[in-house]
Amino acid sequence: MSIHKIEDGVFKIRWREGGRNRSLNVHGSHELAKKILRKKLSARDENRHLDIKREVNFRMSALIDRYWEQYASKKKSQDREKAILEGIRGELGGLFVREVEGAGIQRWYQGLTEAKGLSEGTALRHFNVMHHMMEKAATIWSKETGIDRNPADDVEVKRPDDQRERYLSAEEIQKVKWALDQKMFRKAGKGINQTFFHLRLIVLTALTTGMRIAEIFSLKWSDLLFREELMAVRAKLKRGKVRYVPMPPELATEFKRYPVILGEARIFPPEPGAKRERQRVDKSFGTILESAGIEDFRFHDLRHTFASWYMMNGGDLYELAKILGHSNIKMTERYAKLAKSHIAKTGNTAREMWRLMEGEKREQSLGTR
Numbered sequence: 001m002s003i004h005k006i007e008d009g010v011f012k013i014r015w016r017e018g019g020r021n022r023s024l025n026v027h028g029s030h031e032l033a034k035k036i037l038r039k040k041l042s043a044r045d046e047n048r049h050l051d052i053k054r055e056v057n058f059r060m061s062a063l064i065d066r067y068w069e070q071y072a073s074k075k076k077s078q079d080r081e082k083a084i085l086e087g088i089r090g091e092l093g094g095l096f097v098r099e100v101e102g103a104g105i106q107r108w109y110q111g112l113t114e115a116k117g118l119s120e121g122t123a124l125r126h127f128n129v130m131h132h133m134m135e136k137a138a139t140i141w142s143k144e145t146g147i148d149r150n151p152a153d154d155v156e157v158k159r160p161d162d163q164r165e166r167y168l169s170a171e172e173i174q175k176v177k178w179a180l181d182q183k184m185f186r187k188a189g190k191g192i193n194q195t196f197f198h199l200r201l202i203v204l205t206a207l208t209t210g211m212r213i214a215e216i217f218s219l220k221w222s223d224l225l226f227r228e229e230l231m232a233v234r235a236k237l238k239r240g241k242v243r244y245v246p247m248p249p250e251l252a253t254e255f256k257r258y259p260v261i262l263g264e265a266r267i268f269p270p271e272p273g274a275k276r277e278r279q280r281v282d283k284s285f286g287t288i289l290e291s292a293g294i295e296d297f298r299f300h301d302l303r304h305t306f307a308s309w310y311m312m313n314g315g316d317l318y319e320l321a322k323i324l325g326h327s328n329i330k331m332t333e334r335y336a337k338l339a340k341s342h343i344a345k346t347g348n349t350a351r352e353m354w355r356l357m358e359g360e361k362r363e364q365s366l367g368t369r
Helices: 030-046 060-070 078-092 102-114 120-138 170-183 194-209 213-217 249-257 282-292 301-312 317-324 333-340 349-358 361-367
Strands: 002-007 010-017 020-027 230-233 243-246
Touching: 002 030, 010 030, 020 030, 060 078, 060 120, 078 102, 078 120, 102 120, 170 194, 170 282, 170 349, 194 213, 194 249, 194 282, 194 301, 194 349, 243 317, 249 349, 301 317, 301 333, 301 349, 317 333
Parallel strands: none
Antiparallel strands: 002 010, 010 020, 230 243
């Protein structure tokens, strides 16, 4: 790009766009020429993903086939992804990839809830598949598809789990711990209830580390760094990055009590016969909530509980983002308001969580049941 003076009051601006050199004569001052050049460059950059060769006719149906072969078919959730891709094929498969713009993807995404009646959470899973596929189309397959920018980036999506703010109060935390302890033992002294013994450690892990359920199920014994009092989170979620979360001594003790399955690297392997290794705790966790008298609560809210109490105990917002694995600080900022109404305390938040579960109010909680 350049600006050349032709004569007084006349300047020629030059820039490159669409593989060609462009020029324009500007009548006026040098500052005006600079301003117009900036506008031309801005317009070029904003529309770069549309500036492609018309002979690139790679259809969405071909993109779907390639994405399935190289990515989706290798995932544990391949059955679900196959259905999602076929849904995309039915609506957009006949278009060229270069014709699919953000507005078109926005209409498709809105139709998932408005026309097909899918929940916001299910629609988000569909969108995530679309976004990942279009990201590959705009990067490693850009020469074939004719685009160099992901049009799905222009879509405004709703993330229901990330907007929910329900968390356990101090009294509710004690009640959950009490219910977990009670359900761990069978009635009439018949030994340990393996289902709730298993669930108990999962819930305690979520409550004192803020880990997601899929991350907990992916934990391996080698991820427990007892000397460093840390846990390595290696689950391929949120861009697949490895992060570390604090492991309080009380949680470390619980893990040391938990039995190791011979030949199994994972701490919580799927039950025999589980379809595609998908694991859920909804039913048994619901029993715990019912026993504790807690309503309007989901397992994912344990993550919100940890984050909320972290900030209420004087935690640092940026450190919390690292612990939770948030790629965008804006996802963490909603917890900032909780710190304003509480006096900052010293010490580890996870230790505070254990104090709440084992605190002086426990006897009072037991007495009310």
